[in-house]
Amino acid sequence: xxxxxxxxxxxxxxxxxxxxxxxxxxxxxxxxxxxxxxxxxxxxxxxxxxxxxxxxxxxxxxxxxxxxxxxxxxxxxxxxxxxxxxxxxxxxxxxxxxxxxxxxxxxxxxxxxxxxxxxxxxxxxxxxxxxxxxxxxxxxxxxxxxxxxxxxxxxxxxxxxxxxxxxxxxxxxxxxxxxxxxxxxxxxxxxxxxxxxxxxxxxxxxxxxxxxxxxxxxxxxxxxxxxxxxxxxxxxxxxxxxxxxxxxxxxxxxxxxxxxxxxxxxxxxxxxxxxxxxxxxxxxxxxxxxxxxxxxxxxxxxxxxxxxxxxxxxxxxxxxxxxxxxxxxxxxxxxxxxxxxxxxxxxxxxxxxxxxxxxxxxxxxxxxxxxxxxxxxxxxxxxxxxxxxxxxxxxxxxxxxxxxxxxxxxxxxxxxxxxxxxxxxxxxxxxxxxxxxxxxxxxxxx
Numbered sequence: 001x002x003x004x005x006x007x008x009x010x011x012x013x014x015x016x017x018x019x020x021x022x023x024x025x026x027x028x029x030x031x032x033x034x035x036x037x038x039x040x041x042x043x044x045x046x047x048x049x050x051x052x053x054x055x056x057x058x059x060x061x062x063x064x065x066x067x068x069x070x071x072x073x074x075x076x077x078x079x080x081x082x083x084x085x086x087x088x089x090x091x092x093x094x095x096x097x098x099x100x101x102x103x104x105x106x107x108x109x110x111x112x113x114x115x116x117x118x119x120x121x122x123x124x125x126x127x128x129x130x131x132x133x134x135x136x137x138x139x140x141x142x143x144x145x146x147x148x149x150x151x152x153x154x155x156x157x158x159x160x161x162x163x164x165x166x167x168x169x170x171x172x173x174x175x176x177x178x179x180x181x182x183x184x185x186x187x188x189x190x191x192x193x194x195x196x197x198x199x200x201x202x203x204x205x206x207x208x209x210x211x212x213x214x215x216x217x218x219x220x221x222x223x224x225x226x227x228x229x230x231x232x233x234x235x236x237x238x239x240x241x242x243x244x245x246x247x248x249x250x251x252x253x254x255x256x257x258x259x260x261x262x263x264x265x266x267x268x269x270x271x272x273x274x275x276x277x278x279x280x281x282x283x284x285x286x287x288x289x290x291x292x293x294x295x296x297x298x299x300x301x302x303x304x305x306x307x308x309x310x311x312x313x314x315x316x317x318x319x320x321x322x323x324x325x326x327x328x329x330x331x332x333x334x335x336x337x338x339x340x341x342x343x344x345x346x347x348x349x350x351x352x353x354x355x356x357x358x359x360x361x362x363x364x365x366x367x368x369x370x371x372x373x374x375x376x377x378x379x380x381x382x383x384x385x386x387x388x389x390x391x392x393x394x395x396x397x398x399x400x401x402x403x404x405x406x407x408x409x410x411x412x413x414x415x416x417x418x419x420x421x422x423x424x425x426x427x428x429x430x431x432x433x434x435x436x437x438x439x440x441x442x443x444x445x446x
Contacts, residue, residue: 002008013198036355038140038183040096043230048193049078052108053428055276056256058215059119060160062207066317068188070305070310071110071122071156072259077221079104079128082396087137090125094144097135106152108219112261115315118160124219127152127197129175136228140183140236141345141382147176147328150197154217161211167204171435174198180380180398182345187232193368194430195221220257220428222400236302241341242383244289244296246439248395249325254431256308256403261426266419270317274325279307281429296346298337305330308427323363323416328427331356331403344383351376354403358425362414369408371425384434393437400430 054073083100108124135144155168179193199217230433257278287300308328339348354375379399
């Protein structure tokens with residue numbers, strides 16, 4: 001998956017937050033007074049928790065050829081961080097530079113893959129990072145990019161060709177990502193963050209050099225955190241909330257990746273494996289919000305075109321083998337939203353009905369299905385004027401959705417052998433968008 005999309009998504013949030021300064025007040029609505037100056041400079045320490053997902057292409061080589069599939073370790077992560085920020089002014093507005101280090105415990109594991117009589121297991125026990133941060137501040141809201149050094153411990157075990165194997169240990173590499181941090185009151189801030197962690201590639205030879213396992217180590221981390229700023233704005237209190245009532249229309253784009261647990265049963269043998277389609281998605285949305293004080297209730301529907309694809313999974317790869325291709329060409333959702341308005345921003349959770357098209361091919365012969373299921377996620381929406389090019393009716397949002405389109409069984413013939421293909425389609429979607437509100441939000445000035 002093109003990981004740059006995640007960064008673009010949060011850059012969009014950064015522009016929207018920075019552009020909030022230029023918004024004008026809505027008709028018949030009194031704009032709030034100027035908010036107190038907020039300075040991000042200083043030390044902080046905190047804790048975090050979240051979820052990690054690997055998309056680790058794993059290949060097994062022996063005298064008979066090669067198999068290629070994905071190990072997808074999934075599980076909880078949690079730990080602590082410490083850092084320092086410097087805030088300075090620029091032509092774009094207040095810029096925040098910083099450095100941060102964290103250490104994480106993890107329970108990310110995958111023992112599902114068992115193909116051609118070979119088993120594969122992988123676990124990420126812990127990891128850490130040391131990163132720089134650069135962001136744009138709009139008063140008590142900070143949107144940032146981050147990158148630096150990563151390290152961790154990954155172990156891969158199993159049995160191949162009847163021979164047990166085990167390799168792993170400490171690894172190092174790099175990481176980058178993006179996030180949003182906002183003041184909660186006093187010295188406390190909360191953050192939402194995405195990290196892509198690359199711990200390199202590892203090849204292990206065994207069975208006297210007659211077999212080899214090669215595995216990529218690519219992890220995606222999604223987490224929330226709570227920081228305490230030492231010597232920060234202890235008297236800070238959140239400003240008046242924006243007005244989110246009314247209809248809105250908009251568009252979005254982003255990216256996604258899958259962890260589709262799949263099975264092929266043929267001739268008495270059963271192969272279990274992950275299909276890991278990834279790529280871009282984009283579309284349109286429409287919705288309506290009701291607001292009561294700082295609480296916002298809403299409903300939203302969207303339809304998306306997508307290019308999510310896995311074309312690397314194969315068994316006995318090459319002529320005479322089995323090549324599998326998985327695609328998600330489109331999907332849509334109808335969801336409720338429940339949010340909290342804090343100053344110019346809306347933080348929300350969302351969930352509801354999902355549907356989409358799934359296309360699967362075996363050695364070029366394909367079939368398509370329309371699936372239904374459910375979705376759940378969360379996001380942040382902020383005013384968006386793009387340096388005065390848009391009016392106060394525009395907002396930008398950054399959103400994560402987990403989409404589960406259920407499980408299906410399909411009978412087919414592979415290489416002349418009657419077979420059954422079973423797959424559960426589960427997608428992780430990350431996207432940003434802009435909305436036009438028919439009732440413009442009113443924001444505090446910083």
